[in-house]
Amino acid sequence: MNDFSHLVGSADWHGWLVSRLAAAPRADAADWPGLPGATPAAVLIGVLPREDGARCLLTERAAHLSQHAGQISFPGGRIEAGDADAPAAALREAYEEVGLDPAQVAVAGQLGAYVTLSGYRVIPVVGVIAPDAALRPDPNEVAAVFDLPLASLLQPARYERRLVERGGVRGASYFIECEGRTVWGATAGMLLMLAAALGIEGEPHRG
Numbered sequence: 001m002n003d004f005s006h007l008v009g010s011a012d013w014h015g016w017l018v019s020r021l022a023a024a025p026r027a028d029a030a031d032w033p034g035l036p037g038a039t040p041a042a043v044l045i046g047v048l049p050r051e052d053g054a055r056c057l058l059t060e061r062a063a064h065l066s067q068h069a070g071q072i073s074f075p076g077g078r079i080e081a082g083d084a085d086a087p088a089a090a091l092r093e094a095y096e097e098v099g100l101d102p103a104q105v106a107v108a109g110q111l112g113a114y115v116t117l118s119g120y121r122v123i124p125v126v127g128v129i130a131p132d133a134a135l136r137p138d139p140n141e142v143a144a145v146f147d148l149p150l151a152s153l154l155q156p157a158r159y160e161r162r163l164v165e166r167g168g169v170r171g172a173s174y175f176i177e178c179e180g181r182t183v184w185g186a187t188a189g190m191l192l193m194l195a196a197a198l199g200i201e202g203e204p205h206r207g
Helices: 010-023 086-098 185-197
Strands: 039-048 055-061 076-078 105-110 120-129 142-149 160-166 169-178 181-184
Touching: 010 105, 010 120, 039 086, 039 105, 039 185, 055 086, 076 086, 086 105, 086 120, 086 142, 120 185, 142 181, 169 185, 181 185
Parallel strands: 039 120
Antiparallel strands: 039 055, 039 076, 055 142, 105 120, 160 169, 169 181
């Protein structure tokens, strides 16, 4: 069970996340164990505080993209030479993809690396987004920007582990259905990493 039902405002969420993430071990994860990841990348797990419960910012990738077209993802991308660190890269990418002003995000911490089948070593950066933040999605990058309830996404027991095949490689991936959306793959895996870092109990079930 989660214990964040009492949190309402941005400051409440930021302080709680900072304390929890600072004490949590940064365990790494991967789509498939042993798969090397060569390219450093970062994504923003953006928390949107609402009076009726926090939401999580997500995007649907544009259909014409060469990788992960149409999938649900966090804003993010590869870490460039000019980025000071993973949080800087995640905020830059979020600005480029959805027009989120970095000044409107209070970074709370980061998780361990998640290695994807497509060869990226992704650092999930957790941040709290100001309630009045405006979004201007880039249609060349994303088809849609939306949010889903964080309390639902952080319940490991709601996830299902299914066998999938991608790029000729067969393995297992996590899936969760939420408000008519299917979140799976690395995005689902990183949400489960966040749940573990926050000490939320439960185990995904097999499909």
